[in-house]
Amino acid sequence: MAELAELSDRTDATRLVVLVTPLPPIANAPVPETPPALTDAELAGREWPALRASIIDIAAALDRLDATGGSESARVRAEAEALLRTLLAAGDADRAERLLEQLSRPYDPAWRKRFAADNPDESL
Amino acid sequence: MNFFDPHLHMVSRTTDDYALLARMGCVAVSEPAFWAGYDRSGVEGFRDYFRQLTEFEPTRARQHGIEHYTWLCINAKEAENVALSREVIAMIPEFLDRPGVIGIGEIGLNKNTPNEATVFAEHVDLAARLGELVLIHTPHLADKLQGTRMILDLLRDDGRLAPERVLVDHVEEHTVRPVLNEGYWAGMTLYPTSKCTPARAADIVERYGPERLLVNSAGDWGPSRPTAVPDFIFEMRARGHAEATIRRVVLDNPLAFFAGCKRFEPPARLAP
Known part of the structure; x- marks a missing residue:
């Protein structure tokens, strides 16, 4: 659905919530295909320019946030720094998944009970 | 390479986009019903929209050799109005037998509210009773x-929809595993600043x-x-993936999923 609608929701959505409910283990996961044919040097050479640019973009954005001295900028900077700490602490795999989990509201397996309590006339 | 974009809101795009897509190898698009950027004032607004999806857009697409398929529903952003949602759901069967209509979608959740869940469950019930495919928007x-x-x-609570008849869309790294583990098809949406990028897909x-x-x-x-989708094709090629692997994701898989609709006719450009 439309990305503008997503962005309009960002004020609420950027609130940091630590995921407390772990995802279930991989069960019957599809078998990955043969890895792509790029060599180590080819892959490194391909990834480095974009990685370098992205890291500099982050640094420059943090500088801009600092320059304002405002409380909202400080909040966003703190959230970004928390994500960077997660990134660096995530180990050698699944970094994107860990960051997305950190940016997510937690899943409550008992959500049906909560809904039923809030809306006793509706049953799901 | 020929490709099939299974989620594209062409009512929001220009005819130039159809022309460009055709030149890049697009043989088919499917267009789920979605939010217009404002809440519609009543059920007749949806009737007009469903006519646009089933009459005007297929004609516009065909002028560029692209097959146009569509999905019908009231989207999650408007599902807070349960009474209106029920009127729309009751109207959907009028349109299901039109050429190119594939099923019910994109249904789903937006803010994960009780009303959204109620309307989602009633869409699922409609699809189960009528034997329709389902396309699901995730928040x-x-x-x-x-x-x-x-x-x-x-979906598990309802239990009537076979997983192979459901496509769960907009998956990312933190949601793709449970979707695939339960046997559903999974769609990755390639957006500039949210959802997936071609590289992450x-x-x-x-x-x-x-x-x-x-x-x-x-x-x-x-x-x-x-x-x-062509950006994804080029990303996969740059990584050295086989053409058959790429074609499976961008053409064979959508064709296989859509074939579950009893009304589905493959794109004319793919005829032998």
């Missing part, structure tokens, strides 16, 4: 993980394999690129 940003898990719960294909994975542009009236 945005911070709501995606919670909403995706709730959607899987609701290629990462997911490398991790899980091409089985039951699709990519789409979800091009609409917001920041989006209707040519995002």
